[in-house]
Amino acid sequence: MKKVNRLITILIFVFLYIPMLVLIVASFSSGKDITEFEGFTFMRYAEVFRDRSLLGLLGNSLLISILASSIATVFGTVASLGIYSLKPRMRKTVMSLTNIPMTNPDIVTGISLSLLFVFVGSKMLHQRNSLTFWTLLIAHVTFNLPYVILNVMPKLQQMDHSLVEAAMDLGCTPVKSFFRVTIHEIMPGIITGAIMAFTMSLDDFVISYFVTGLDFITLPVEIYNYTKKQMQPKIYAMFTMLFLLIFVLMVVMNLLQLRQDKRRKEAKQ
Amino acid sequence: MEFDGERILDGINLYFNDHEFLTLLGPSGCGKTTTLRIIGGFLTPTSGDVLFDGKRMNDVPPYERQVNTVFQRYALFPHLNVFENVAFGLRVAKLHKQEIQERVHEMLGIVGLKGYEHRRIDSLSGGQQQRVAIARALVNRPKVLLLDEPLAALDLRLRKDMQNELKRIQQTLGITFIYVTHDQEEALSMSDTVVVMDKGRIQQIGRPEDIYNEPKNAFVADFIGESNILDGVMLADYKVRFFGRTFKCLDAGFAPNEPVDVVIRPEDIDFVPPEEGHLVGTVTSVTFKGLNYDIIVDFRGFKWLIQTTDHQPEGATVGIRLNPEDIHVMHKSEYSGMFGDYSSYSAEYDELTEDADDEEE
Amino acid sequence: MRKNKSLLLSGPYILWMLAFTLIPLCVVLYYALTDVETGKFTLDNMQQLVQYLPAFWRSILYSLIAAVICLVIGYPVAYYMAHCGPVAQKFLYMLVMLPMCMSFLLRTLAWVGILQDTGIINTLLIKLGFPHEPGEPVINLIRTPGAVILGMVYNYLPYMILPLYSVICKIDNRLVEAAEDLGCNGRKVFSKVILPLSMPGILTGMTMVFVPAVSTFYISNKMGSTETILIGDIIERMFKQGDNANMGAALSLLLMVLVFVCTGIINRFGGDEEGSVIV
Numbered sequence: 034m035k036k037v038n039r040l041i042t043i044l045i046f047v048f049l050y051i052p053m054l055v056l057i058v059a060s061f062s063s064g065k066d067i068t069e070f071e072g073f074t075f076m077r078y079a080e081v082f083r084d085r086s087l088l089g090l091l092g093n094s095l096l097i098s099i100l101a102s103s104i105a106t107v108f109g110t111v112a113s114l115g116i117y118s119l120k121p122r123m124r125k126t127v128m129s130l131t132n133i134p135m136t137n138p139d140i141v142t143g144i145s146l147s148l149l150f151v152f153v154g155s156k157m158l159h160q161r162n163s164l165t166f167w168t169l170l171i172a173h174v175t176f177n178l179p180y181v182i183l184n185v186m187p188k189l190q191q192m193d194h195s196l197v198e199a200a201m202d203l204g205c206t207p208v209k210s211f212f213r214v215t216i217h218e219i220m221p222g223i224i225t226g227a228i229m230a231f232t233m234s235l236d237d238f239v240i241s242y243f244v245t246g247l248d249f250i251t252l253p254v255e256i257y258n259y260t261k262k263q264m265q266p267k268i269y270a271m272f273t274m275l276f277l278l279i280f281v282l283m284v285v286m287n288l289l290q291l292r293q294d295k296r297r298k299e300a301k302q
Numbered sequence: 303m304e305f306d307g308e309r310i311l312d313g314i315n316l317y318f319n320d321h322e323f324l325t326l327l328g329p330s331g332c333g334k335t336t337t338l339r340i341i342g343g344f345l346t347p348t349s350g351d352v353l354f355d356g357k358r359m360n361d362v363p364p365y366e367r368q369v370n371t372v373f374q375r376y377a378l379f380p381h382l383n384v385f386e387n388v389a390f391g392l393r394v395a396k397l398h399k400q401e402i403q404e405r406v407h408e409m410l411g412i413v414g415l416k417g418y419e420h421r422r423i424d425s426l427s428g429g430q431q432q433r434v435a436i437a438r439a440l441v442n443r444p445k446v447l448l449l450d451e452p453l454a455a456l457d458l459r460l461r462k463d464m465q466n467e468l469k470r471i472q473q474t475l476g477i478t479f480i481y482v483t484h485d486q487e488e489a490l491s492m493s494d495t496v497v498v499m500d501k502g503r504i505q506q507i508g509r510p511e512d513i514y515n516e517p518k519n520a521f522v523a524d525f526i527g528e529s530n531i532l533d534g535v536m537l538a539d540y541k542v543r544f545f546g547r548t549f550k551c552l553d554a555g556f557a558p559n560e561p562v563d564v565v566i567r568p569e570d571i572d573f574v575p576p577e578e579g580h581l582v583g584t585v586t587s588v589t590f591k592g593l594n595y596d597i598i599v600d601f602r603g604f605k606w607l608i609q610t611t612d613h614q615p616e617g618a619t620v621g622i623r624l625n626p627e628d629i630h631v632m633h634k635s636e637y638s639g640m641f642g643d644y645s646s647y648s649a650e651y652d653e654l655t656e657d658a659d660d661e662e663e
Numbered sequence: 664m665r666k667n668k669s670l671l672l673s674g675p676y677i678l679w680m681l682a683f684t685l686i687p688l689c690v691v692l693y694y695a696l697t698d699v700e701t702g703k704f705t706l707d708n709m710q711q712l713v714q715y716l717p718a719f720w721r722s723i724l725y726s727l728i729a730a731v732i733c734l735v736i737g738y739p740v741a742y743y744m745a746h747c748g749p750v751a752q753k754f755l756y757m758l759v760m761l762p763m764c765m766s767f768l769l770r771t772l773a774w775v776g777i778l779q780d781t782g783i784i785n786t787l788l789i790k791l792g793f794p795h796e797p798g799e800p801v802i803n804l805i806r807t808p809g810a811v812i813l814g815m816v817y818n819y820l821p822y823m824i825l826p827l828y829s830v831i832c833k834i835d836n837r838l839v840e841a842a843e844d845l846g847c848n849g850r851k852v853f854s855k856v857i858l859p860l861s862m863p864g865i866l867t868g869m870t871m872v873f874v875p876a877v878s879t880f881y882i883s884n885k886m887g888s889t890e891t892i893l894i895g896d897i898i899e900r901m902f903k904q905g906d907n908a909n910m911g912a913a914l915s916l917l918l919m920v921l922v923f924v925c926t927g928i929i930n931r932f933g934g935d936e937e938g939s940v941i942v
Contacts, residue, residue: 115673138878145687
């Protein structure tokens, strides 16, 4: 049985990675189309750096996702503390509110936000252009918040509440006891939440697609626009570089974590 | 004190003296932890006052009280090592580095943890964690130390050691200890004063000996040690009638013919040949307990527990004599008739009070 | 004191979420119930929904098939991962996560390159000498329902594997031993112990694949044909090309209700267990 599972696992990973392999190969091809490999070239990579438009778009994406995930992390952590000490019934209501963006299809979230912005912008404030950088940021913060809350809340619930009391007992004001004790306890949740929010934000296409205006466009949205018009092969080069970057980052993070686990185990013995 | 609309504490009136070892004793849910939390400042009483050296403390938050707490499951900070845990309160108070060093080392010496400064909390045993928790509280030199079932998570032998240790520390430092436990043995062996609580009310306050020998009502008599509790009538001073006989006793001050509860401790009863006995009954069960036998004897349908070193076979007819000092008479209370009957005796009876170490609100 | 503090901390969040999740849904409702030209109240949009029902059914059918396929092929993977050594587990977990971080638009486009008539598979088959009509592909892969479902499976498979993996990891091996002790053979241990215990993960996985699949527009747009139009395509067109935002709003509303009902049914399968596994 184990052998069958292993075979399936290998096949599935091949399935998952074949399209990416195709893209990586295409990035070195001098041909225009993804399907034909005409000759080996680094031209596409040079293009990425020569014409800065793609890098600019990546910069936009990074800007939005870093801003949105940082705001959501701080805002969400503070909110979690509040939600945690709400009365159970109220807490349940707030948590189902939190779940709306998680369970709603992205397309509905995107459309509802864009309709809201257009409605408020054009009908109430009489602006011509109601979809801006700021509306995009609001949208990203909104769908990032649940990731932070859903990661921080369990940590708060797992935390031994008497730790906070102990800190107060030893002279900490509520604010001090948060920074000296609580935050250390819930840090893993905050970090996971922040990372999830960041990646969701960076890779988000559907919601951004509906909320983006003309003056600020993120990379995924522009890629979509490319796929409708003439595909630009330099995008494959971009993809390959991002792939490598993320791969290296993930490996490094895993290695660091493994080392930390090992050290902790040794400390226990 | 009310909590979520439910009355948890009622009419608690307690005085704590300086340098005293005072224990709040009671079954889980009796309000002892609530009382402790009010003193610690984690709860505000809905009515009544907490006074400290004559000053009203109700609205003083925990971080401004000169009271420190040793928490039930220690509540040590997992992200800090032993030294930093103990130094926590001093660092918050922004003391000078040098002084922090000195005081932490001194305190670690007192609790016997020298050399453990840089250990992680999760690498310590339960007993060591316990000591860190005590050191962390005491290093702040509180006027009062609150201890919330601090030994509940330790195994029996370690618990005995820590009892002695705590008593020693309390005597060395001369700090008032307010100690919460559901373990009557622990309470009796450590305390200067024991406060027995149930249903949010104080049942009795007194020295351990007094609580044991002269319980005020059936609850106290049953909770502290084992007791046979019988219905009786106080005929006059020093004369009590139960089981159809009149006995001499040492109690006085009751109304003539007042119905009373009579307590007879199982270890105070001696067997005599049936013809010499005040009462004659049949042995229905014998359990060997190590130090003694637990023998259940049926006297006219009412079963008594007798603890003795004399073995009696099951089914034997035995007699007992009761001396005046073996009999303790109490006023009737709401607990009358609820305790002290061993008709449903099982060998596990003493574990029933042991499993009550669940946390209470 | 405590009450004030918790409201002070959570209040801004509650307001934010009301303003940007609940109120937008009300705005959608408002648009759905008004006329595109005059802005007056109308039920026309709602009545016109009927003509889009085939697309709705198709979306549900395709995404359910995709979810079931994901479960069938994802379970062995998750099971295998959960029984690897700790280092291998971390590495495999990372390999599952990685595609989720890469642009799904480009990855889907790569599939188009693989499957299309002049694509990699067909070119390969022609080179291998498979017979074909000139100008025609050896096998027709792209623009079929199969291609759309493949796109869904490919895109959302990680969302199935990860919750399954985290649930299977948590199954106490002593339970398996206990079942064996009580006379279960390998198959019975699986059906009586492991499978019921992985139910929360299965439900989460099903939901996490179904919801984005049923509302997708990019996959069907690129891999499908006019015959495989999904509800997401129609909504997207209403907003971005058709300029009938009001009709689009009505369709979104229906889609939302539909997703709500479907996930409700999926979760009902597992009794009242909390189907919430955070990945």
